Each structure stands twice: as C-alpha cells, then as structure tokens.
Amino acid sequence: MLSKKQARAFFLGGTLVTFLIFIGLTIYSFSKDQDQTNYGAITEQVVRGKDLWEANNCMGCHTILGEGAYYAPELTKVLDRRGPGYVKAVLMSPIPWEPNGRKMVAYNFSEDEAADLIAFFDWIDDIDLNGFETVVSPLAKDKKK
Amino acid sequence: MKYKSQKVAYWFFALSMLLLVLQIVYGFIMGFARIGMDGLHEFIPFNTARAVHTNLLVVWLLSGFMGAAYYIIPEEAQKELVSVKLAYVQLISLALVGVTAIIGYHFNWWEGRKFLEIPRQLDYLVVVNVLLFLGLIIATLYKGKRKTTTALVLTMGLLFAALLYIPGMIPFDSQVSDSFFRWWVVHLWVEGVWELIMGGILSFLLIKLTGVDREVIEKWLYVIVGLTFLSGILGTGHHYYYIGVNKIWLIVGGIFSALEPLAFLAMALFAVNMYRKGEKKHPNKIALFWTLGSAIVSFIGAGLLGFAHTLPQTNLYTHGTLVTAMHGHLAFWGAYAMIVLAIISYALPNLTGRKLYDGARGRAAFWTSNIGMIGMTVAFGVAGVVQVYLERKLKMDFMEVQNEISIHFVVLIICASLFTAGIVLYIVDFIKYGRPTDEALEIKE
Numbered sequence: 334m335l336s337k338k339q340a341r342a343f344f345l346g347g348t349l350v351t352f353l354i355f356i357g358l359t360i361y362s363f364s365k366d367q368d369q370t371n372y373g374a375i376t377e378q379v380v381r382g383k384d385l386w387e388a389n390n391c392m393g394c395h396t397i398l399g400e401g402a403y404y405a406p407e408l409t410k411v412l413d414r415r416g417p418g419y420v421k422a423v424l425m426s427p428i429p430w431e432p433n434g435r436k437m438v439a440y441n442f443s444e445d446e447a448a449d450l451i452a453f454f455d456w457i458d459d460i461d462l463n464g465f466e467t468v469v470s471p472l473a474k475d476k477k478k
Numbered sequence: 479m480k481y482k483s484q485k486v487a488y489w490f491f492a493l494s495m496l497l498l499v500l501q502i503v504y505g506f507i508m509g510f511a512r513i514g515m516d517g518l519h520e521f522i523p524f525n526t527a528r529a530v531h532t533n534l535l536v537v538w539l540l541s542g543f544m545g546a547a548y549y550i551i552p553e554e555a556q557k558e559l560v561s562v563k564l565a566y567v568q569l570i571s572l573a574l575v576g577v578t579a580i581i582g583y584h585f586n587w588w589e590g591r592k593f594l595e596i597p598r599q600l601d602y603l604v605v606v607n608v609l610l611f612l613g614l615i616i617a618t619l620y621k622g623k624r625k626t627t628t629a630l631v632l633t634m635g636l637l638f639a640a641l642l643y644i645p646g647m648i649p650f651d652s653q654v655s656d657s658f659f660r661w662w663v664v665h666l667w668v669e670g671v672w673e674l675i676m677g678g679i680l681s682f683l684l685i686k687l688t689g690v691d692r693e694v695i696e697k698w699l700y701v702i703v704g705l706t707f708l709s710g711i712l713g714t715g716h717h718y719y720y721i722g723v724n725k726i727w728l729i730v731g732g733i734f735s736a737l738e739p740l741a742f743l744a745m746a747l748f749a750v751n752m753y754r755k756g757e758k759k760h761p762n763k764i765a766l767f768w769t770l771g772s773a774i775v776s777f778i779g780a781g782l783l784g785f786a787h788t789l790p791q792t793n794l795y796t797h798g799t800l801v802t803a804m805h806g807h808l809a810f811w812g813a814y815a816m817i818v819l820a821i822i823s824y825a826l827p828n829l830t831g832r833k834l835y836d837g838a839r840g841r842a843a844f845w846t847s848n849i850g851m852i853g854m855t856v857a858f859g860v861a862g863v864v865q866v867y868l869e870r871k872l873k874m875d876f877m878e879v880q881n882e883i884s885i886h887f888v889v890l891i892i893c894a895s896l897f898t899a900g901i902v903l904y905i906v907d908f909i910k911y912g913r914p915t916d917e918a919l920e921i922k923e
Contacts, residue, residue: 337627337697344704351711351734358715362724363655370654370722380651390583390590393525398721399798400592400657403865404512404524406876407798433877434514438523457653463728465720468794468870 369461382453385446394437397457399465405437409462410470412454420454421447479828479921481552483559485914488829489569490545491822495905497538497576498815502898504531509894512880512887522584529583529595535810536593537576542818543675544572547615547632549825550682554629555622560614568610575603591656593664594646601647608640627696628685631703632678638671654722661717668810669710669738669780676776676817677703677745683769683824684749689758698752702744709737716788720797728790735788739781742813749773762827764840768820771848775816779808779855795870800883801862808855819904830911831918839903847900853893861886 361367386392394405401407411420423430423437424447430437442450460466479485507518507527516524552559559565579596582588588595596604615636619629646663650656681699685692715731749770760766783805787796796802823840827833834840861883868879 335697335701337693337700340697340700340704341627344700344707347704347708348711351708355711355714358712358726358730359658362658362718362726367724369724370652372652375651383651383653383656386653387590388588389586390525390529390588390595392590392592393528393595394523396798398653398657400721401798402525402528402592403798403800403803404508404528429519433881435877435880436516436519436523438519438525453653460654460722462720462722463725464794465797469798 369463371456371459374456374459376452376456378449378452379456382449382451382456385442385450386453389438389440398460398462399469405435407469408454408457409460410458410466412451412458413470417451420451424450479914479918481558482916482919483562483565484549484552484825485829485916486559486562486565486569487545487549487825488914489566490541490548491825491908493569493573494538494542494545494818494822495908497534497541498901499905500580501531501534501538502894502901504528504534505894506891506898509887509891513884513891525590526583529588530580532593533576533579533583533595537572539810539814539818541572542822543636543672543679544568544611545825546675546679546818546821547611547636549821549829550632550679551615551618551622551629554624554626554682555619556624557618557622560617560621564610565614568607568614571603571607571610575600575607591646591660594660598647601643605640605643608643612637612640626692627699628678628681628692631674631681631699635671635674635676635678638674639667642666642671657721658718658723661714665714665717666711668814669713670707672814673706673710673741674703676772676813677706679817679821680745680749680769680773683765683820684752684756686824687758687760687762687766687769688752688756689760690752690756694755695752698744698748702741702748705737705741705744709734709741713738713788716790716793719790719793732788732790736785738788739777739785742777742781746773746777761833762824762835764835764844765820765824767841767844768816768823771844772812772816772820775808775812775848777812779805779810779812783808783855783859795866796862799862799865799869800858801866804855804858804862807858808851811851822908826908826911828921829914829918831915831921832911834907834911837907839907843900843903843907845900846903847897850893850895850897850900854890854897857886857890857893861890 392401395401396403396407397409424440424442426439427441429439504527507522508524508531511524548559548565579600582597583595587597589597615633619625619633642663645659648659677699681695684690684695712730713735715727716735718727718731753770787793787801787805827835864883865879868874868882869876
C-alpha cells in the first residue's frame with residue numbers, strides 16, 4: 334500500500350515535472366518562428382486601441398478571441414462581418430447603440446479613438462486562431478451569398 | 479475553539495457573507511438585463527455588473543479562505559496567532575481595497591481583463607495585503623508546536639495563489655500574450671492552487687468530523703493535490719486552443735485537461751470513503767453536509783461539466799459561449815463556495831459556543847441553495863447549447879439568437895431566486911449564532 338512518503342513524492346515530483354514542461358512549452362510558443370499573431374504588425378495605434386479596449390472593459394459584454402462575457406457579439410473578425418464604417422458608427426454614437434433591444438454604453442468616441450480601436454480589431458482579425466476564425470468569421474459572409 | 483486568536487476568523491466569514499449577498503444582487507441585475515429589463519443600464523451597465531459579480535466572488539472566497547486559515551492554522555500549529563491586531567488590520571484593508579475596486583467599477587475605473595479587472599494601482603495594495611496575511615500565517619506555523627500536512631498544504635495553496643497573481647500584473651502590447659498570462663493567474667488559481675486550499679480545508683474538516691486517523695487522511699490529501707497539479711498545470715492548455723498560440727496546446731491541453739476530472743473524482747471518493755470509515759459521529763451534521771456536498775458537487779461542476787467542453791473538437795464551437803457560464807457557476811459553487819460554507823458551518827458553533835446545528839433551517843439552506851444552483855446550471859446549459867447550435871452551426875445573427883434564448887434566462891432567474899432563498903436561510907443562521915466569545919474556549923467541541 335502507498336505510504337505517506339510515496340504520496341508526497343508523487344505530489345512533489347508530478348508538480349515539478351509538469352511545471353517544467355509547461356514552462357518549456359510556453360517558451361516554445363512564444364519563440365519567433367511559432368508566432369501566429371503577426372506580432373511585428375502591432376503599431377502604436379493598435380496598442381492605443383488595446384488600451385481603450387481595456388480602459389472601457391469592452392470584454393465585460395463582448396468577447397474577443399472567444400473571451401469575454403457573452404452579452405454582446407464576438408468581435409474577432411467584426412470588420413469582416415460589418416465593415417469598418419458600421420463599427421465606427423457604433424463607437425462614435427452619442428446615444429446608446431441598441432440593436433434588437435440590447436443597449437450598448439454610448440461611448441461617444443472621437444474619430445481618432447474609433448480609428449485606434451479599428452486598428453486593434455484589424456490586427457486581431459489577422460491572427461491564426463487554429464480554426465476558430467472559420468467558426469466566427471463566415472457568419473455574415475455566408476448570409477450575403 | 480481552542481485558541482483565543484481564532485476569533486478573528488469570524489469577521490472574515492462575516493465579510494464573506496456580506497459580499498456574497500452583494501454578488502447575488504449583481505447577478506440578478508445581469509439576469510434581468512438579459513431578458514430586456516435593463517432599467518439600471520445608465521448607472522450599472524452590464525459590464526459593470528459583470529465585473530462586480532465576478533470580483534465579489536473572488537473577494538468573498540478569498541476572505542473565506544483567509545478566515546479558514548486564521549481558524550485552522552492556530553489549531554493545527556497549536557499556537558495562538560502571532561498578532562491578532564495585524565490580522566484585524568489585514569481584514570480592514572482587504573475590505574477597503576475590495577470596496578474601493580467595486581465602487582471604481584461604477585465609474586469606469588478598471589482594467590477590462592476578465593476576472594482581473596482591479597486597476598494596477600490597487601493591485602499593489604492587494605499584494606501588500608496578501609503579504610501581511612501570509613506573514614501572519616507562516617510566522618504562526620513556523621513558531622507552532624507542530625507542522626501538519628493539512629496546515630502545510632493549506633499554506634502552500636495560499637502562498638502560491640499570491641505568487642501567481644504576479645503574471646497578471648505584467649503589461650503586454652499583444653492581446654494574445656495578455657490573455658495567455660492572464661490564464662496563468664485565473665486557471666492556475668482555480669484549477670491549481672485553490673484546490674490545495676480546498677484540499678487543506680477539506681482534510682481539516684474530515685479529520686474533525688469523521689475521526690479517521692490523520693495519517694490516512696493526509697496521505698490521500700497528497701495523492702489528490704498531486705493529481706490536481708499533474709492534470710491542472712498542463713490543463714491550462716485548454717484556454718490556449720483558439721487564442722492565437724501554437725497548435726501544440728490542442729494536444730497537450732486536450733489530454734491533460736481531460737484528466738482534470740480525475741482529481742475531483744478522487745476528492746469526492748476520498749470524502750465519501752472517509753465519512754463511511756469514520757467511527758466518530760460528530761453532531762454537527764450541517765458542516766458534514768456542506769463538506770461532503772462540496773466534494774461531490776465540485777466533481778459534477780468542475781470535473782464533469784468542465785470535461786463536457788474541454789476537448790478541442792467540442793471547444794471549437796463552445797468557446798466564447800454561455801456553455802462556459804454553465805460550467806463556471808456549478809464549478810465555483812461546488813469547489814469553493816461550498817467549502818467556505820462548510821468551514822463556516824463547522825467553525826461558528828465553536829467560535830460562539832452556540833450549538834445551532836440541529837435546526838431545520840440549516841438543512842433547508844443546504845438543499846434550497848443546491849437545488850437552485852443546479853437549476854441555474856441547467857438553464858445556462860440549455861441556453862448555451864442552443865446558442866452554439868443556432869449561432870455557430872446555423873449561423874444566425876448574435877442578437878437574433880439572444881432573443882431566441884431569452885426564455886432560458888427567465889428560468890435562470892426563477893432558479894436563482896430559489897438559490898437566494900437558500901443563502902438567506904444560511905445567513906439567518908449565521909446571524910443567530912451571534913458574536914464569537916472567549917467563553918466558547920471552555921466548551922468541548
């Protein structure tokens with residue numbers, strides 16, 4: 334029968350080994366030739382867009398890369414589906430945008446801020462999401478056909 | 479109660495209860511918004527309610543864990559807490575930081591990073607607070623007469639939880655890196671080190687309630703936390719499938735997260751077996767209900783329902799849908815909320831000297847809240863599956879789908895009302911117990 338000492342060795346050993354593998358895989362994933370995000374394309378404008386995204390907790394309603402709150406639409410590939418004109422109108426709206434009765438906070442963004450957020454979405458749209466992009470992207474495209 | 483300083487635990491538990499009530503209120507605000515009743519939109523829009531709801535959960539659970547540690551560590555180490563005064567300072571500062579963050583969320587002061595919305599400035603205060611807490615616990619343990627495995631596992635869990643908060647504070651330019659390291663905090667907390675905390679509390683409760691030999695219980699505790707880390711660390715990969723990192727995570731995350739239910743299964747089997755084996759019949763049946771309930775419901779909520787959408791083939795469609803909310807609710811309830819309610823139920827009679835654990839109210843609280851939460855989980859599950867099917871298979875527009883599934887949120891609100899009734903009953907009991915007193919020192923547990 335397993336002794337307490339063996340049980341402790343199993344805990345410590347298992348933890349150490351899996352943790353080292355985890356660190357190794359993390360380093361591997363972030364090595365340059367494994368980049369799927371087009372990291373070099375992150376401009377200052379994209380970063381400003383990301384800052385706005387965070388400062389207003391957009392993830393508190395929307396999802397992006399499938400992460401967020403499921404109250405408002407996924408915004409990965411939103412430019413594909415809606416086009417930049419629509420997105421800009423929503424962002425700059427002085428009154429709550431209300432499609433099908435669900436209200437969005439009226440952020441009343443400036444022209445520049447809207448452009449920053451659109452640059453951010455544009456960068457997001459080019460990320461290789463291991464197939465998830467095909468699940469969220471063709472929604473509107475298929476409909477148009 | 480064996481040590482005077484254990485009384486400080488009571489106030490952490492009281493803070494927990496207060497924040498739990500607030501968490502539920504914000505849950506209702508979101509539930510009603512989802513069926514179109516969003517009259518509060520101007521003051522409390524959905525993203526505010528959501529950040530408040532999830533952050534309150536984290537803070538009340540942490541407050542509960544801290545209370546548990548202040549109760550358990552003196553008893554395990556056989557030594558009074560090194561400083562009660564500093565423990566109260568820590569309590570008050572925890573409450574202040576928490577309340578400041580929550581108020582800030584109503585004025586657009588936050589970082590829109592799911593679960594880690596607390597602004598960086600406050601993050602530093604959180605760090606100071608947690609360091610103070612850890613200092614008190616570790617010093618007590620270090621100076622204590624004995625160092626038990628239960629106390630070590632609990633302390634290790636709390637220490638790692640603090641360390642893992644750091645990756646969430648590193649700023650990134652890339653949304654992908656941001657997300658990747660955010661999960662180091664969130665996943666490695668809830669599917670890693672928090673399970674050490676849960677395991678530590680569970681083990682303490684089982685030793686007290688069943689009378690099974692400490693050596694046996696603690697041996698299995700090692701096996702369980704071993705399984706947790708063995709599956710949980712690499713299981714983090716299930717958050718990395720579709721966020722823009724290497725495909726290797728599909729394989730690693732798939733395999734190891736599929737093993738995660740094993741740790742929870744082991745925990746449930748362990749708790750039930752120890753109960754069966756135990757010859758001691760502790761009169762505090764309510765604490766036993768919550769203890770065994772936590773082990774079993776966490777297996778269903780975290781283990782089985784997690785498994786339901788953890789394989790990459792399934793997750794491709796369920797990623798970013800209400801299916802996650804289904805799993806999240808029962809998992810947090812079973813694994814963490816119930817274990818906190820268990821330790822409170824066990825500690826209160828000992829802290830206050832009043833043995834109210836035979837009443838019908840306690841049992842009603844247990845069953846009503848559990849049935850309510852299971853109903854909520856089913857409502858989220860049905861809504862989630864329908865959403866996946868309509869939106870991702872039939873490619874309907876997001877809001878059209880939301881209107882189709884709004885009926886499930888009516889069901890959700892009804893079940894949430896039942897759940898709330900259970901929690902209210904629990905809190906009525908909490909209040910009836912009254913304040914902790916030194917007189918309770920003389921009473922045999």
